[in-house]
Each structure stands twice: as C-alpha cells, then as structure tokens.
Amino acid sequence: MDVPAAANVLGTIGAVCWSVQLLPQIWINWRRHNAVGLQPTMMMLWAWAGVPLGVYNIVENFNIALRIQPQILTLLSLVTWIQCFYYEKNWTVARSLAVVVPVACSMGGIQTGLIFGLRAAKDRELQWPLTLMAVLSAVLLAAGVLRHYWDIYVHRTVRGISFLFVGIDAAGDLFSLISILFQYKLDVLGMVIYGTELVLWIGVFACGGYYNLLPWVRKRLQRRKGGVSDGGNTATPCSSLGGERALQEAAEPIMLHNLPSSTSVFRTPSGEADIIRQRNTGMRGEDRNSSGGA
Template sequence: MLLWACAGVPLGAYNIASNFNIALQIQPQILTVLSLITWIQCYHYDDKWGVLRCCAFVGCIGAIFGGVEVGLVFALKAAQREDRHWPVTLMGVVSTVLLSAGVLRHYWDIYVHRTVRGISFIFVGIDAAGDVFSLVSVFFQPTLDVLGMVIYATEFVLWCGVFACGGYFNLAPWIRQKVRSRRQRREETSIDLAPGQGEGDDGVDIANDVNLRQVPSSTSVFRTPSSVLSERMLHQSSRQDD
C-alpha cells in the first residue's frame, strides 16, 4: 500500500503536466489518500497504535507527499516551457515502476505459497476495472498519450495475471475437490445399494426355482388334445383285448 501511495505522487504530477482531464488528475490523489489510510490501519490493528498517533503520522506523510507533488508539477511545467519533455517521461516511468512493484509483491507471495492469499478478488476486479476506464479516458484525449496508456495497461495486465493465478491455484483445486467428493458420494451410495440388490436377485432366483418345480415336465407341456384323445382310444382298445 505504501508503494501505491508513493506512486500517486509522480503519477499525479505526470497527469497534471500532461493536461489530462480532471478525472485523471484527481485519480492519483485518491489513490494516495486511500493507500495511506489502508497502510496506517496495519499499524493501528497490528502494532496497537492509537488513533491520534495514526492520524498525526499519516497526516504528516500526506502533507509531505502533497508538497512534493506540487513542487514536481511546477518543475515539470517549467521544463515543458523550455521544451524539455524528459522530466515528464521520467515521472511516468517512475509511477509505472511503483505501481507495478505494488502488484508484483503479490506474485512473489503466490510463488512462495502456491496460492493467492491476503488479497480480495473483489478489490482486484475493482482496481482492474479502474485501469480499464482510465485507459479509455486516456485513449479519448485530444492527443493520444502512449506512456499514459502504458502506465494503466501495465497494472491491468498484472491484475489479470493475479486473476489467472487465482483460477489455477484456488479455483481449479476447489472444483476438483467438489468433483471428487461428489464421486465419492456416488460410490458410497452404490456400495450401500449393492447388498439389497443381491438379496433381491436371490429372492428372484428362489421364486423362479419354485415356479419351475410347479411346471409339469416337458412330456406334458407339449401334449395336444389330439394326442390325448389317441391315448385314451389306445387305452380302451387294450382293455377290450383283455
């Protein structure tokens, strides 16, 4: 957060010296203020600093940052009047490096722990969306500023990389775990049903066995009425002979 707060100083000076629109001139100031507030809260909650101490400390840092930015704006304007543009370019490069460093520290944490932790994906999405809107705003400036687009595009690409790492290290294992647990539940259900199915099969076999025992033999199954009549006549004739 302190890196982003520091990045707001050269970024604000660059945007003002480049005559960007009011929104882009105010955006770095908001970045610095919010970053300082978030940064000082770490001392308040972790190191148990008092509220007055935190306010005094962050107020002094904010005043220093504001004074430095005002001085940079006047210096850059003076350099532009003398047709020197490298100081403005330098401010753009410095702000890009500081903004990128603030995001790259998360890449190191991801590399070490093999997971995305300590950062909210909602915050990442909001910040990335802000970079997109800033890119659109720079694109529609009267004069296209390539370095201005590089500043916001670099941070946007880095945030997209954090999203990709979150999908690989966080989302994909979560999906695999869900699929694995669902598969295990199905296997347990099939195992529980297997004994009941076996008993049912045995019952069917027993019933079939009983039915087969009740069925007459093949000699009676294939007897026709004519064969029965002929047998009766043969039996009567044998009696008469006797």
C-alpha cells in the same frame, strides 16, 4: 482521435473504479480486525505512485477525472497501509494518525512543488522530467503488484487481497487506458502506465484461478460426491494437540473472520493451514504458561 466527451466519460469510470478499488479491502480489514497477508509495502508503493502519476496527468492536461484519480489512489492506499500497522502491530489510533498524517502532507507538498516545476520545464520544451514522472509512476504501481507476486510464489495461493478489489482495480486501469485513446493527443507513456498494471492484475487473476479457484471447485465436487471434504487436513491438528482438546479443536470450524482476505471468495487449504498453525502456536504458549505456573 479527439473525442473529449468520450475521454471524460471513460476517464470518470476509471476514476470511480480507482476510487472504490481499495474500499472493499478497507472494509474487510475493519470487519475482521486484521490485515493478514496484506503487504504494507504494496500499499506504500501505491501511495507514492500517486504522486508522480498525479504530476504527469495534471501537467499533461489529462481529463479532469484522470487528474483527480491519483489523489484518491494515494489517500486510500495510505488508509490501507496504516490499517496494516493498526491491526497487525496493535498500534493505537493516536500513533497511527501521528505517522500517516505527516506522510500524507509530505506527499501533497512534493506533488504541488513538482507540478509547478514541471510546468515551467514544459514551457521550456524539456520533456525528460515528464518522462521521468511517467516511468516512476509505472514502476511504483508495478512494484506494488509484483510484491504480491512474491507472496503468491512463497505461499502458493493468492491471499491477503480481495478478488473483487483486483477486478475493480483492473477495470479502472482498462477504462483509464481507453480514455487516453480519445484525447486530443495520443499519449503513449500514459497508456504504458495503466497498461503495465492491467497486465499484472490479469496475471494475479490467473494465479487466483489456479491456486484458489480450482482447489475450491474440487473441494465442492468432492463434497457432492460424498468424499472427504477436509483433504486430510484434520489429522494435522489432532496429532499436534492431543487428547480431547485436540478433537475439540479439530471439530471446531475455522471462522471466516480469521482467514486471509482472499479467502472471502475461495477458502483454500493454505489459508486454513495458516490458522491451524496460529492456533497450535497459541496453544503451546498457553501450555507452557500453565506448566510454568504449576
């Protein structure tokens, strides 16, 4: 069906969702001064996914919102990507800019060249270059999310990513997918691009419900019933630290600032265990330094 107004409105909603999808994650990283659990490869894959997606949407004359959408995705993905190095690798601002600015300029130049080249190919009725762009964008978007699936499998929790971000991103995929249905031509490849990522995000939501939400609900119910809220985790730091210092560490609450990003919604035992291990490692280092100095 050809309903330009509906296509533009839905595409704009999808573009707005994609515009703000990474803003919660960027804000969380800045507020906590860390990017614990966030995968820089995921962000870089998404940044590069915006290049072929932008080429495809522009050459295929999608509505204006869907043409702008990939550019926003690339920009915010690069910001999030460089945050991982700035906070986790202690890079300086100058070093971060020296790396990310040339990468952004290269992506912009590559996309511009491909747009002119594929428009010429389309005029000659060559379809395979556009098909390649669609496949590349779908694969890169999916690879970025699948990288997070590996982290879920290893740590048995959804960490390092905000569920608010997941919801906004999935909504962007959904509205973009629906907007394609109202364009003058039904674009199957465009639907595959957005539909693939939408399905993968639904899977992340399901994993979050199983690994994060259910333990969180059980813990809340145990507290209401007067049960042990820590699930036996307090014995771990006590046995490893020893003495009054161990009791002090065990009694000290784990600050939300230090937890992985996903636990801003549901605090999970695995997230707390990560922080305890970090504390123990730092404490052992201090003890070794003090004994060496003595």
